[in-house]
Every structure is written in C-alpha cells, then in structure tokens.
Amino acid sequence: MKKCLLVILGLALALSSAFGQQLIGVAMPTQSLQRWNQDGANMKSKLEAKGYKVDLQYANNDINTQIQQLENMITKGAKVLVIASIDGSVLSDVLKKAHDGGIKVIAYDRLIMNTPNCDYYATFDNFKVGVIQGQYIEKALDLKTKKGPFNIELFAGSPDDNNALFFNKGAMSILQSYIDAKKLVVPTKQTEFTTIAIQSWSSEKAQARMDNLIAAKYAGKTKLDAVLSPNDSLAIGIVASLKNAGYGTAKKPYPVLTGQDCDKANVKAMIAGQQSMSVFKDTRTLAAKVVEMVEAIMQGKEAPVNDTKTYNNGVKVVPSFLCDPVFADKNNYKALLVDSGYYTAADLQ
Numbered sequence: 438m439k440k441c442l443l444v445i446l447g448l449a450l451a452l453s454s455a456f457g458q459q460l461i462g463v464a465m466p467t468q469s470l471q472r473w474n475q476d477g478a479n480m481k482s483k484l485e486a487k488g489y490k491v492d493l494q495y496a497n498n499d500i501n502t503q504i505q506q507l508e509n510m511i512t513k514g515a516k517v518l519v520i521a522s523i524d525g526s527v528l529s530d531v532l533k534k535a536h537d538g539g540i541k542v543i544a545y546d547r548l549i550m551n552t553p554n555c556d557y558y559a560t561f562d563n564f565k566v567g568v569i570q571g572q573y574i575e576k577a578l579d580l581k582t583k584k585g586p587f588n589i590e591l592f593a594g595s596p597d598d599n600n601a602l603f604f605n606k607g608a609m610s611i612l613q614s615y616i617d618a619k620k621l622v623v624p625t626k627q628t629e630f631t632t633i634a635i636q637s638w639s640s641e642k643a644q645a646r647m648d649n650l651i652a653a654k655y656a657g658k659t660k661l662d663a664v665l666s667p668n669d670s671l672a673i674g675i676v677a678s679l680k681n682a683g684y685g686t687a688k689k690p691y692p693v694l695t696g697q698d699c700d701k702a703n704v705k706a707m708i709a710g711q712q713s714m715s716v717f718k719d720t721r722t723l724a725a726k727v728v729e730m731v732e733a734i735m736q737g738k739e740a741p742v743n744d745t746k747t748y749n750n751g752v753k754v755v756p757s758f759l760c761d762p763v764f765a766d767k768n769n770y771k772a773l774l775v776d777s778g779y780y781t782a783a784d785l786q
C-alpha cells in the first residue's frame with residue numbers, strides 16, 4: 438500500500454514537472470501578524486499566475502515547526518525555497534540539505550544568518566525604516582530648533598531578527614546626537630539594545646514593558662513626549678499600556694509614537710490619534726520582486742539585486758534587493774493605502 442502510494446506520488450511529481458509545474462516552497466513565520474498573511478497570499482497568487490506550484494506554510498513562530506516545514510519542502514522536490522525566518526540563525530543544517538539537493542534559497546524580508554547557503558535576500562531598506570522613524574520624532578518634537586529637553590522611551594524588535602538591529606541603528610542615527618546633547622532624555626536610562634528589545638515582536642511583552650516604564654518614571658508629573666517603536670505589533674501593546682495609564686486626554690495626550698507595517702489596526706490607531714505614524718512597506722512590491730528572482734533562478738540566470746554590500750550574514754555578503762519603505766501618517770494614508778488598492782476604505786473603519 439505504502440509502496441503504491443509512493444509510486445503514485447512519484448508519478449504525480451514527474452507529471453507536474455513534465456508540464457512545467459515546478460514546486461516553490463514559501464515558508465512564513467506566523468499568521469498572527471497581518472503582514473505575513475499578506476506576504477504569503479501575494480507570493481502564492483503571483484507564483485501560481487506564473488505557472489508554479491506553491492507550498493505555502495506558516496510556522497506559528499515556532500522554530501522547529503519551520504525547520505520541519507522546510508525539510509518537507511525539500512522532500513517534495515521544491516526547486517526554490519523562499520523563507521521569512523523566525524530565528525535567522527538556526528537554519529544552517531536544513532539549508533545545507535537544500536544546497537546539496539541543488540535548491541536555491543531566497544531570504545524573504547529577514548536575512549538568514551551564519552550559512553553560506555542563502556543565495557539571495559529580498560527586503561525593504563531596513564536601515565531607512567529606522568531613519569524614517571527617527572526623522573519623524575525629530576520633526577514632531579521640532580528638535581532642530583527647540584531646546585527641550587524632551588522625554589523619550591526606546592523600544593527595539595526581536596533580538597533573533599537581524600532586521601531589528603538595522604531598524605534600531607537607523608533610528609538612532611538620527612536620535613543619538615539629540616540624546617548626547619541632552620535635548621532628548623531617556624528618564625528610565627534604558628537605551629541598550631538588549632534591554633529595550635522585545636522577544637518575538639510580541640504586543641503583550643511590549644505592553645508589559647511599557648507598564649513598567651510608566652510605573653518607574655511617569656506615575657507622577659513627568660511628561661512622556663515620545664516613544665520609539667520599531668513596528669506596529671509593538672505599537673499596539675504600547676498604546677494599550679498608555680490607554681490603561683490614562684493617556685489620551687487633553688491633560689495627558691498620547692506621546693509621539695512610531696510604527697511600521699501599516700497594519701489595519703494601526704492605521705485605525707493613527708486615524709484615532711493614538712499612534713503618530715507608520716512605515717509602509719508594500720508587500721505587493723516585495724512579493725513581485727521575489728517572483729522575479731524565482732523566475733531568474735529557474736531560468737538559470739542571476740537574480741536581480743541592487744545591493745551587494747550591506748547584508749553580511751556572518752559567512753558572506755548576501756546579494757540583496759532592497760525595496761523602498763515609505764512614510765505614512767493620518768494625512769497621507771488615503772492616497773497611499775486606499776487609492777492604491779492596498780486596503781478598501783471599509784477595511785479601515
């Protein structure tokens with residue numbers, strides 16, 4: 438029976454590749470965040486439109502599940518693996534297997550670390566995301582002309598995600614000089630990446646940390662002017678904490694708060710004045726670029742890249758394509774998100 442099934446599976450595989458239906462594996466980290474659902478759906482539909490068969494998997498933010506899913510894709514005969522990793526540093530063994538089987542690997546959005554077997558990387562310019570956030574705070578508090586001092590608290594993303602470092606470096610490239618000049622003050626003195634990082638980009642953990650910061654320094658009269666949040670999932674937790682602590686009134690307005698992704702809930706929070714801005718990374722653009730990369734690889738060509746310097750994964754500099762992130766706030770969201778067809782107006786009500 439088992440033998441028979443294997444023969445049928447073999448025949449099906451042979452037939453599908455004979456008819457040009459090559460298998461592409463797409464591994465996404467989690468369905469709990471809106472963006473990855475969009476990324477996965479975009480990749481699947483765009484690859485299918487080009488005639489590929491797609492194995493799309495989500496790993497519930499669990500490292501072993503993701504490794505298992507990649508093993509399965511290799512067994513099923515995938516030709517290319519597109520991977521948005523959960524922990525960028527634990528895939529070396531499974532990617533060695535992929536490499537030995539002649540399978541090419543594209544790191545999707547997050548760099549895969551410490552392996553020679555990551556062939557390409559497609560992402561948004563992660564440093565620039567941080568710069569956009571830093572510049573927003575600079576402008577909102579008018580740091581160039583005002584003396585301050587203004588109080589700020591800093592958050593960073595998940596320490597196992599290489600992007601988190603880039604976002605932080607980009608933002609601090611703008612903010613650090615103001616902290617050095619004491620125009621910006623961090624009352625809790627928590628500035629180290631390891632101290633301010635939130636594991637797994639968790640909204641709950643961000644909320645708990647914000648609760649602690651408020652209890653430590655802002656229970657009395659100290660004004661909180663700004664919070665640097667690297668993305669929207671953290672911003673959701675930070676807003677929840679601020680709301681519970683009574684922010685959002687004329688006497689106690691919300692601080693300037695940054696984000697990234699333009700998740701629906703966060704665009705609504707921007708419209709409601711709880712979150713000041715977000716960074717829009719059009720997942721359609723990234724998916725389209727990765728599909729171009731897949732096509733090039735399948736035709737035995739080099740994939741398109743526009744950066745061969747920035748993303749060293751500890752073993753090599755991975756040739757990358759960086760898409761452009763864009764500033765979003767309540768003044769431009771309609772043109773950016775609704776008119777472009779990314780969301781419907783009803784999505785944001």
Ligand code: BGC
Nearest residue numbers: 470546547598600638668698
């Ligand atoms: C992505 C962000 C996302 C975060 C949490 C990062 O790697 O670049 O867009 O908000 O992961 O999922």
